[in-house]
Amino acid sequence: MSKSDDESLRPATKLVQGGRRPEWTGDPRLGGGVVNPPVWRASTILYDSIADLEARGHATHDKLYYGRRGTPTVWALADALTDMEPGAAGTLLYPSGVAANSAGLLALLAPGDHLLMVDSAYEPTRAFCDGLLARYGVTTTYYDPLVGAGIADLITPATKLIFLESPGSLTFEVQDIPAITAAARGRGVLTMLDNTWATPLLFPALAHGVDVAMMSLTKYVGGHSDAMMGSLTATKAVWPRLRSAAYQLGQAVAPDDCALMLRGLRTLDVRMARHGENGLTVAKWLAARADVGRVLHPALPGDPGHMIWSRDFAGTSGLFGFTLKGVDAAARTRFIDALSLFGIGFSWGGYESLVVPSNPIRTATAWTDPDPLVRLSIGLEDPADLIADLTRGFAAL
Numbered sequence: 001m002s003k004s005d006d007e008s009l010r011p012a013t014k015l016v017q018g019g020r021r022p023e024w025t026g027d028p029r030l031g032g033g034v035v036n037p038p039v040w041r042a043s044t045i046l047y048d049s050i051a052d053l054e055a056r057g058h059a060t061h062d063k064l065y066y067g068r069r070g071t072p073t074v075w076a077l078a079d080a081l082t083d084m085e086p087g088a089a090g091t092l093l094y095p096s097g098v099a100a101n102s103a104g105l106l107a108l109l110a111p112g113d114h115l116l117m118v119d120s121a122y123e124p125t126r127a128f129c130d131g132l133l134a135r136y137g138v139t140t141t142y143y144d145p146l147v148g149a150g151i152a153d154l155i156t157p158a159t160k161l162i163f164l165e166s167p168g169s170l171t172f173e174v175q176d177i178p179a180i181t182a183a184a185r186g187r188g189v190l191t192m193l194d195n196t197w198a199t200p201l202l203f204p205a206l207a208h209g210v211d212v213a214m215m216s217l218t219k220y221v222g223g224h225s226d227a228m229m230g231s232l233t234a235t236k237a238v239w240p241r242l243r244s245a246a247y248q249l250g251q252a253v254a255p256d257d258c259a260l261m262l263r264g265l266r267t268l269d270v271r272m273a274r275h276g277e278n279g280l281t282v283a284k285w286l287a288a289r290a291d292v293g294r295v296l297h298p299a300l301p302g303d304p305g306h307m308i309w310s311r312d313f314a315g316t317s318g319l320f321g322f323t324l325k326g327v328d329a330a331a332r333t334r335f336i337d338a339l340s341l342f343g344i345g346f347s348w349g350g351y352e353s354l355v356v357p358s359n360p361i362r363t364a365t366a367w368t369d370p371d372p373l374v375r376l377s378i379g380l381e382d383p384a385d386l387i388a389d390l391t392r393g394f395a396a397l
């Protein structure tokens with residue numbers, strides 16, 4: 001037990017207490033404990049005897065058995081993430097967010113099954129559906145992110161899973177997750193959500209009816225752009241299927257990376273608040289400019305997703321998009337190249353601001369906005385400096 005197992009604790013407190021079980025942080029032979037679970041690196045685990053080896057068996061989870069099964073550093077991170085999702089039975093860790101998404105889809109789908117995939121999903125998620133999953137005999141139908149309760153009309157007898165990503169990480173549509181999960185539950189269909197944008201701090205997914213919550217920990221949880229990892233946190237009903245698939249697929253994460261993720265997790269609450277606040281300052285400034293077409297940010301009152309976002313989310317992160325009005329892609333390149341505080345780079349959620357051009361891929365719906373789209377990940381800099389940097393970009397248009 002760690003103190004964050006206490007359901008009455010609030011999320012910021014759970015982030016601090018999570019995974020710090022005395023058996024992972026303290027050694028009675030040394031007379032006390034340390035604050036953070038140390039980095040336990042291991043492949044081989046040594047047993048006292050064959051009886052000891054047999055006693056630890058395959059059924060146990062948090063007993064040292066073999067390196068791939070994890071060590072206390074790995075379990076501490078998984079445990080802390082589970083405690084952040086009320087209603088969760090456990091968390092599995094994967095070497096990247098993409099690996100987590102693919103493992104979850106494989107675990108929950110079988111040949112002949114039908115998957116409903118949101119049209120605004122992160123591109124590699126689509127690639128997995130159109131590639132390996134199709135070869136494995138799973139058919140995918142992409143659906144409008146704004147479908148809401150209308151998802152019920154798309155469910156067939158073969159549908160086993162609905163995948164959501166909200167807000168979409170390029171186009172920021174907010175899905176009506178409670179309506180979709182209610183329709184799914186009524187038909188015995190599972191739901192899985194890419195919750196990387198919000199994290200359970202802003203959107204506890206399982207409490208909103210989702211069966212499996214996925215996160216790319218690479219983003220806000222790590223927070224420092226120096227480690228990659230993904231997670232799946234699931235209800236009791238689904239957890240054994242994920243665990244069995246993880247055992248078969250053999251994906252393992254490094255304890256050193258888990259220690260980095262745990263370090264990031266402790267400050268997630270304060271960082272997220274600042275990312276959100278800085279992002280909104282920049283978004284409002286952009287929205288007031290004549291050379292901006294629109295700002296795609298659900299926390300802005302005029303945004304089409306604002307109502308659902310206000311109803312369901314406890315705050316905003318710092319990732320959003322905007323369009324450059326009436327210019328071509330070459331002007332977007334000049335705009336981005338003129339920035340100096342914003343790094344040009346993929347990923348997001350780190351302490352440093354990033355910018356990328358984005359080109360949405362759609363098959364079920366059309367992305368009709370002719371203006372070039374830019375995505376910003378707003379970091380922890382002073383927003384006045386970021387605004388000055390963006391002003392240089394607009395001057396280069």
Ligand SMILES: Cc1ncc(COP(=O)(O)O)c(C=O)c1O
Pocket residue numbers: 096097098099122165169194196197216217218219228229230347348
């Ligand atoms: C929404 C979303 N999900 C998943 C991922 C994949 O995460 P990772 O880079 O850790 O594989 C990303 C990465 O950009 C993402 O934006």
